[in-house]
Amino acid sequence: MFEKIWNNHVIVAEQGKPSILYIDLHLVHEVTSPQAFEGLRLSGRKVRRPELTFATMDHNVPTKDRFNISDPISKQQVDTLTTNCQEFGVKLYDLNTIDQGVVHVMGPELGLTHPGKTIVCGDSHTSTHGAFGALAFGIGTSEVEHVLATQCLQQSKAKTMIIRFNGKRKPGITAKDMILGLIAKYGTDFGTGYVMEYTGEAIRTLTMEERMTVCNMSIEAGARAGLIAPDETTFEYLRGREYAPQGAAFDAAVEQWKALVTDEGAEFDSVIDFDVDSLIPQVTWGTSPGMGTGITSTVPVPENLPTENERKAAASALEYMDLKPGTPMTDIEIDYVFIGSCTNGRIEDLRAAASVARGHKVSSNVTAIVVPGSGRVKIQAEKEGLDKVFTEAGFEWREAGCSMCLAMNPDVLKPGQRCASTSNRNFEGRQGRGGRTHLVSPEMAAAAAVQGRFVDVRTWDFKSEVKA
Amino acid sequence: MEAFVKLNGLVAPVDRVNVDTDAIIPKQFLKRIERSGFGQFLFFEWRWDEQGNVIPEFNLNKPRYQGASVLISRANFGCGSSREHAPWAIMDYGFRCIIAPSFADIFYNNCFKNGILPIKLSEEQVDDLFKRTEAKEGYTLNVDLENKVITDNDGLNIAFDLDEHRRQFLLQGLDDIGLTLQHESAITAYETKRAAAANA
Ligand code: SF4
Numbered sequence: 001m002f003e004k005i006w007n008n009h010v011i012v013a014e015q016g017k018p019s020i021l022y023i024d025l026h027l028v029h030e031v032t033s034p035q036a037f038e039g040l041r042l043s044g045r046k047v048r049r050p051e052l053t054f055a056t057m058d059h060n061v062p063t064k065d066r067f068n069i070s071d072p073i074s075k076q077q078v079d080t081l082t083t084n085c086q087e088f089g090v091k092l093y094d095l096n097t098i099d100q101g102v103v104h105v106m107g108p109e110l111g112l113t114h115p116g117k118t119i120v121c122g123d124s125h126t127s128t129h130g131a132f133g134a135l136a137f138g139i140g141t142s143e144v145e146h147v148l149a150t151q152c153l154q155q156s157k158a159k160t161m162i163i164r165f166n167g168k169r170k171p172g173i174t175a176k177d178m179i180l181g182l183i184a185k186y187g188t189d190f191g192t193g194y195v196m197e198y199t200g201e202a203i204r205t206l207t208m209e210e211r212m213t214v215c216n217m218s219i220e221a222g223a224r225a226g227l228i229a230p231d232e233t234t235f236e237y238l239r240g241r242e243y244a245p246q247g248a249a250f251d252a253a254v255e256q257w258k259a260l261v262t263d264e265g266a267e268f269d270s271v272i273d274f275d276v277d278s279l280i281p282q283v284t285w286g287t288s289p290g291m292g293t294g295i296t297s298t299v300p301v302p303e304n305l306p307t308e309n310e311r312k313a314a315a316s317a318l319e320y321m322d323l324k325p326g327t328p329m330t331d332i333e334i335d336y337v338f339i340g341s342c343t344n345g346r347i348e349d350l351r352a353a354a355s356v357a358r359g360h361k362v363s364s365n366v367t368a369i370v371v372p373g374s375g376r377v378k379i380q381a382e383k384e385g386l387d388k389v390f391t392e393a394g395f396e397w398r399e400a401g402c403s404m405c406l407a408m409n410p411d412v413l414k415p416g417q418r419c420a421s422t423s424n425r426n427f428e429g430r431q432g433r434g435g436r437t438h439l440v441s442p443e444m445a446a447a448a449a450v451q452g453r454f455v456d457v458r459t460w461d462f463k464s465e466v467k468a
Numbered sequence: 469m470e471a472f473v474k475l476n477g478l479v480a481p482v483d484r485v486n487v488d489t490d491a492i493i494p495k496q497f498l499k500r501i502e503r504s505g506f507g508q509f510l511f512f513e514w515r516w517d518e519q520g521n522v523i524p525e526f527n528l529n530k531p532r533y534q535g536a537s538v539l540i541s542r543a544n545f546g547c548g549s550s551r552e553h554a555p556w557a558i559m560d561y562g563f564r565c566i567i568a569p570s571f572a573d574i575f576y577n578n579c580f581k582n583g584i585l586p587i588k589l590s591e592e593q594v595d596d597l598f599k600r601t602e603a604k605e606g607y608t609l610n611v612d613l614e615n616k617v618i619t620d621n622d623g624l625n626i627a628f629d630l631d632e633h634r635r636q637f638l639l640q641g642l643d644d645i646g647l648t649l650q651h652e653s654a655i656t657a658y659e660t661k662r663a664a665a666a667n668a
Pocket of ligand 1: 058059102103104123125341342343401402405406423424
């Protein structure tokens with residue numbers, strides 16, 4: 001599949017040089033774009049295809065009083081994006097539109113993300129869009145400028161890896177657990193230099209939103225991009241969306257999309273089989289997404305790890321996380337819960353978290369916030385009454401944005417605070433200096449909020465079903 | 469872009485695996501809209517504590533490593549966010565060359581766009597460099613991109629590998645966008661062909 005998309009987009013391929021690859025969709029946000037627009041200005045260049053370029057603001061926006069950005073530098077960055085989009089004729093979904101949101105939530109929602117497209121954004125989690133069978137990857141600011149100016153990128157072809165998620169998920173096991181489990185087993189750099197394609201029975205039964213969760217974290221395995229072959233689930237998701245083809249054009253597009261699927265017997269540079277049957281809910285204990293384990297397990301003992309580098313890394317992570325080796329994961333107490341981000345800030349994630357929270361109360365020691373991934377997710381959730389479920393349980397209901405996923409806005413952990421987070425990175429200081437992040441699924445995060453510590457959501461007392 | 473041909477520079481070690489771009493340049497410094505001035509914030513949370521005091525144990529704070537232009541570190545350097553602020557900060561601080569057993573893709577790519585040479589060596593070779601650096605105050609390396617070798621004054625001589633296109637790119641300090649625009653007619657032809665196919 002990678003091969004097919006690649007070949008459809010290569011314009012120039014010369015021996016010994018990176019190929020020139022055409023880009024179908026370029027998403028832009030406020031943090032990684034100012035220097036790129038500035039570069040265009042300095043060299044007197046224009047945006048080649050403004051109609052293939054879409055912008056939003058997400059990283060800096062406050063989730064409480066969103067029009068009042070108190071940090072002057074944040075405000076400048078947001079304002080700079082507005083002026084740049086006006087000057088260069090780029091469509092911007094700003095804070096006044098319901099479509100504003102985390103760039104990787106917004107794109108698919110608008111139907112901008114299609115199978116077979118090449119999609120880039122100055123953001124590493126662009127891999128999310130691979131869930132549709134699009135070749136989507138993150139780029140740096142120089143490359144953002146490059147795409148703005150030429151609608152192309154110079155790229156060397158990646159190697160291919162296939163990851164087969166075999167078996168069936170047990171109740172309580174989410175897409176987040178699948179990807180966290182995979183990275184816990186194989187580490188954070190096994191995908192470096194590769195485009196990964198996820199297949200297998202357990203992938204085919206995932207909804208689009210769940211597939212996005214899996215592809216989102218491909219970058220946490222080091223991969224350039226993650227891909228899932230499009231199928232009926234993909235087509236149904238896209239049907240009728242604003243930027244999806246409409247009517248007969250849609251049916252024609254579906255025929256083309258079907259042809260993208262990897263051929264039987266295609267060869268890959270690397271193959272991984274991952275068993276989903278025995279997977280249990282995952283929690284990270286360290287400062288890299290690969291430092292994770294099952295909820296029924298314990299914090300590892302660094303001395304028992306196989307290599308010197310792993311022992312050193314684990315010891316330093318445990319010191320930062322203030323965890324004792326051998327502690328059961330269910331004994332770890334938390335201060336904060338963040339539900340949101342481009343990994344788990346979609347409507348299904350909020351439904352899942354709400355189904356756990358319903359009828360319970362957030363522990364008195366815990367601050368818990370729910371941040372919808374976009375304006376549309378927020379409105380949908382409110383229609384379904386999920387906001388009520390959350391607020392009655394003691395969660396704060398916020399406005400859309402990246403929020404505490406990287407804490408560039410006012411939502412920041414204090415030093416030493418421990419957070420159960422549905423985001424994708426648990427690096428030191430990611431959610432605030434000295435803050436300690438544990439990555440989990442939305443269900444696990446909601447349960448942890450209630451108990452004040454991690455619990456195995458498979459044993460949860462669901463008070464009632466939430467209507468889907 | 470500034471070309472990179474040869475470098476003779478003091479070596480500074482950051483002995484960690486998975487050095488992520490959040491650590492290289494924390495997000496509170498990503499709000500600027502310029503490319504310059506990020507060096508002062510490089511490894512911010514490792515250089516200063518919460519009260520703003522210098523953390524003396526961190527290598528870059530030690531007098532012996534001041535003025536270093538070669539950074540050595542461990543596997544998966546530059547993982548995490550795609551922020552180009554990371555190479556900007558590294559460059560602005562004064563580093564022109566990073567040596568590690570492996571780099572994350574986006575970061576690796578971003579280095580070349582900014583005139584930084586990332587060199588991949590084996591775990592053993594990097595380990596050896598760590599030992600040499602620690603053993604000798606003022607330890608310097610000669611990095612010769614023309615011939616793809618690293619030498620020191622004690623007889624070390626390591627050949628390194630680099631994609632030929634990337635090597636030329638750095639040696640000549642080329643402008644990427646300019647290179648692509650040389651293919652303007654091919655791009656336009658592609659766009660025309662695609663538009664025709666879509667309307668067929
Ligand atoms: S939600 Fe987090 S990971 Fe996603 S784009 Fe925003 S900051 Fe990046």
